[in-house]
Amino acid sequence: TDNGDSKRLLGILDVVALSLGLREVGKRPQVVYAGNRALRERVTAELGSQTTVHVADNLRPTVETEHIGEVANLVNTLYEELKMAELPGFGEVVAWSSYPPQPTARAFSQMVRYFAALYQERVLGLDLGSNSVTIAVADEKNLQVAIHSNRGMGEPIAEFLDAGVVREIQKWLAIDVAEDTLADFLQTKALYPGTMPMTDEELQVEQALARYFLREAAGGAARNWAWPAAGSTVPPFALLLLRGQALTQAPRSAQALLMALDALQPTGVFAVALDQYGVLPALGLLALRHPLPAVQILEGGVLLDLGWVVAPRFRAAQGQTILRVRVNAEKQGQLNVEVAAGDLTLLPLAPGEQAELILEPSRRVDVGFGPGQGKTITIHGGTAGLVIDARGRPIELPKDQEERQALLQRWRWDMGG
Numbered sequence: 001t002d003n004g005d006s007k008r009l010l011g012i013l014d015v016v017a018l019s020l021g022l023r024e025v026g027k028r029p030q031v032v033y034a035g036n037r038a039l040r041e042r043v044t045a046e047l048g049s050q051t052t053v054h055v056a057d058n059l060r061p062t063v064e065t066e067h068i069g070e071v072a073n074l075v076n077t078l079y080e081e082l083k084m085a086e087l088p089g090f091g092e093v094v095a096w097s098s099y100p101p102q103p104t105a106r107a108f109s110q111m112v113r114y115f116a117a118l119y120q121e122r123v124l125g126l127d128l129g130s131n132s133v134t135i136a137v138a139d140e141k142n143l144q145v146a147i148h149s150n151r152g153m154g155e156p157i158a159e160f161l162d163a164g165v166v167r168e169i170q171k172w173l174a175i176d177v178a179e180d181t182l183a184d185f186l187q188t189k190a191l192y193p194g195t196m197p198m199t200d201e202e203l204q205v206e207q208a209l210a211r212y213f214l215r216e217a218a219g220g221a222a223r224n225w226a227w228p229a230a231g232s233t234v235p236p237f238a239l240l241l242l243r244g245q246a247l248t249q250a251p252r253s254a255q256a257l258l259m260a261l262d263a264l265q266p267t268g269v270f271a272v273a274l275d276q277y278g279v280l281p282a283l284g285l286l287a288l289r290h291p292l293p294a295v296q297i298l299e300g301g302v303l304l305d306l307g308w309v310v311a312p313r314f315r316a317a318q319g320q321t322i323l324r325v326r327v328n329a330e331k332q333g334q335l336n337v338e339v340a341a342g343d344l345t346l347l348p349l350a351p352g353e354q355a356e357l358i359l360e361p362s363r364r365v366d367v368g369f370g371p372g373q374g375k376t377i378t379i380h381g382g383t384a385g386l387v388i389d390a391r392g393r394p395i396e397l398p399k400d401q402e403e404r405q406a407l408l409q410r411w412r413w414d415m416g417g
Contacts, residue, residue: 154193307382
């Protein structure tokens, strides 16, 4: 903290100075200092003779406050200058472009912020790539971005391939897959992340792997950002944006939604959209200079609306009625459904069709508006329709293998798998 104890920080400074001295001059990393303001000159003096030192506002000037904006922008700039410049042909491509390039995660997060401003509510964006997982959370005032470069559906698989991870992946398989067969597939996926599943077995393994990486990344973000623990991995939001090959190229779009629900285990009422053509980062870059074309492209339907999700938080015995749902749709008329604890229900609602959704939760059941508080909202249909996820938070899978596999298979069928 500013003007706080300096003894420990100076000890870290000595270690950094020693490690810099052990490296060749051309291979020394640059240093970003965002700590105690009183030590800025000393840090610059001691490290400046060995490498480039950048100074930013203190991340935590007091115990109660955190200022991450300036240092985040600085690190983004350094990434663009140092990391992206190593790409073959990068300089030539930059010379052709009238826009400065940006990392995909940064451009994608700009679109998450755009949707948060549009909805005037919290929006969550997930990008499951081959070498990283990006989580962006934005509301009207703030944007938080976490880039997990040690997660992803490609090379990072090899780093996590141990018995514990294999068992965690097996937990989400509705079929029997031997550990050595699973390990062989994962090693191949690490070497060739662009390969497509050719059998139902490979598809289930890839989707189980996607669940694992999404949940690990969301759990890391929850710990770093001190999200309140309430059964769900993530805080409530109004819109979920999904992108990444494992999600966009699922045989049925509802499978992508099920992967996200299993991994994040969110609560509340929210819409879900899929970046089916991978355009959101490009639009994020375009919108900084030409916002109107970006809006027109979005209105043209480049995002795939999956529909809406209702995920109540509750404590009730399996099979007990916890929620009554009424849907008044433009074309399909009225639909009344009683939802029991443990149910995963998919109600058809055609893409673009508007409907009035009336939620009547039982006492102590919270659908996002307080225990026992119902609400009437307007929703629209999507390729998956309206999903009522009453499996509880956290989702408890049976310990018996046959029961667990039967339950997972039922959920796949329920979601059109």
